Amino acid sequence: MGELRLMKGNEVIAEAAIRCGCDAYFGYPITPQSEVMETLMARMPWEETGMVVLQAESEVAAINMMYGGASAGRKVMTSSSSPGISLMSEGISYMAGAELPGVVVNVQRGGPGLGTIQPSQADYLQATKGGGHGDYRLIVLAPSSVQEMNDFVDLAFELSFKYRNPAMILTDGVIGQMMEKVELSDFKPRWTDEEVERLNGSWAATGKKPNRERAIKTSLELVAEKQEIINQGFQAKYKKMQEEEVRYEMIHCDDAEYIIVAFGVSARISQKAVDLLREQGHKVGLFRPITLYPFPSKIINQMADKVKGFLSVEMNSGQMIEDILLAVSGKTKVDHFGRMGGVIATPGEVVDAMLTKLIGG
Template identity: 75%
Template structure:
C-alpha cells in the first residue's frame, strides 16, 4: 500500500532514500537543501533498514565517502547545492572514470561564486556538460514536482546501477523547499550481502575470496588502453541516449509554438501555456525529464510543425544550447529567464512569448 503525505521536496529525498534501500548517505550542510540530512538524522534509518547517514567535514569528503561506499557495490548518495557540487567535481569525475553507480542530488541556487541561496537553474552546464575533468557524462534527471523528487531517487539508483555511472537529480531551490502531496512507494529492502555479491561481485571491492581481486580505479598509464576505455564510456553514453530519454509533452499536438522548460520553469511554463491557450494561441509545453541524455530527437520531431520555441530557464540560457543543437536553424529558438535567484512569473513568460514571436 502506498502512502500519501504532504511533504517538502528536500524531506522526500530523505524518505525516498530510505524506502528505496539506499545503503549510505554522506553530506555537508548547505542551503537550500539542508533538510535532506536533517530529515535523515531525525528518521535514524540505521536503526531500521541499517542505512548509514553521516555528516562529513566537507563536500569533498562527502563525495569521496560516496566513492568509497559505491566501490563496494553499495547504494550510496549525497546531496548538496551549487557551490557544494562545484567542490564535488573532482569526485564525480573519479566516480565516472571508475564506473561507479551513485546518486548526487543538487538542489541548485544562484551563482556564480557564493551567489544567493535563492533558487536557480544555472547549473545545467555543470550537470550535463561538465562537472569535472575528462570525457564523461552524468545521468541527469530533472524533477518538476515533489512527487518526482521521490520517484527519481528510485529511478536514479536503478539507472546508475544499470549503467555503472553516477546519476544526478538536478532540482532547484523551489522544488526542494515547496510542499506538495506525494505518494510514497512501499519500502524495498536494502540488498543483503549475498545480493550485493550477486549483482556487483564481478567488479566491486567486496573482499577477495575465490576470485581474482577487484580493483576500482580510473588510472591507466598506457594511452592506447586508455583510449579504448574512453571509447567504451562513449558506447555506454550512446546506449543511454538511445534507451533512457524521458520527457513530457503538454498540448503539443496542434501547437504552433513551444515553451521548452524543465524543473520549476516547466511548472511556470505550464501556467503560461494555459494563459496563452485561453487567448487562442496554439502553444504547448515540452519538458525534458532527462537532461542527459537530452531528448534531442523528440524536440527535433516536434519542431517540424512549429513557428518557434521559447526556452524558459532560471538562468542566462543554458538548456537552450541543447535545444538549438537539436533543431538547428530550422526555426527561431529564443531564451527567456530571470536569474540570480529571481523567479519568473507565468505572466512574464506570456509577455516574453508575445515579444519574441510578435503575436
C-alpha cells in the same frame, strides 16, 4: 495506493532514500537543501533499515565517502547545492572514471561563487556536460514536483547501477523547499551481502575471492592507447543512454504552433503560461525534458518540422537553449527567456516573452 503525505521536496528525498533501500548517505550542510540530512538524522534509518547517515567534514569528503561505499557495490547518495556540487566535481569525475554508481542531488541556488541561497537553474551546463574534468557524462534527472522528488530517487539508483555511472537529480530551491502532496514509495529492503555479491560481484570490491582476479576500483590508466579504449567504452555507454533512457513530458504539444521547453520549476511556471496563452487563442504547448542527459534531441528535432518556434524558459542566462539549438538544427526559430541570480520568473513574464520574442516577433 502508497502512503500519502504533505511534505517538502528535500524531506521527500530523504524519505525516498530510506524506502528504496539506500545503504548510505554522506553529506554536508548547505542551504537550500539541509533538510535532506536533517530529515535523515531525525529518522535514524540505521535503526530501521541499517542505512548509514554520516555528516562529512566537507563536500569533498562526502563525495569520496560515496566513492568508497559505491566501490563496495552499495547504494550510496549525497545531496548538496551548487557551490557544494562544484566541490564534489572532482569526486564525481573520479566516480565516472572508475565506473561507480551513486546518486547526487543538486538543489540548485543562484551563482556564480557564493551567489545567493535563492533558487536557480544555472548549473544546467555543469550537470549535463560533465562538471568535473575529463570526457564524461552524468545521467541527469530533473523533477518538477515533490512527487517526482520521491520517484526519481529510486529511478536514479536504478539507472546509475544499470550503467555503472553516477546519476544526478538536478532540482532547485523551489522544488526542494515547497510542500506538496506526495505518494511515498513502498519500502524496499536493502541488499543483503549475498545480493550485493550476486548483483555486483562482477565489478565491486567485495573482498578478493580465490576464484577471481582482484577488483581494483580506479580511474587510472597511464598508457594512452588503453585509456582511449576505456574512454570509447564510456562513449558507447552514453550512446546507449541516448538511445534507451530519454524521458520527457508533452503538454498540449499535438496542435501547438509554438512550444515552450522548460524543466524543473520553470516547467511548472510555464505550464501556467501555456494555459494563459491558450486562453488568448494562441496554440502553445509545453515540452518538459525529464532527462537533461540524455537530452531529448530527436523528438525536438522532429517537432521542429511542424512548429513555428521554441522558447527555452530557464532560470539562467540561457544554457539548455544550446541543446535545443543543436536539436533544432536551424529548422525553426529558437529563443530564450530566463531570470537570473535566484529570481523566479512569473507566468505573466513567460507569456510576455512568448508574445514579444516569438508569436508577435
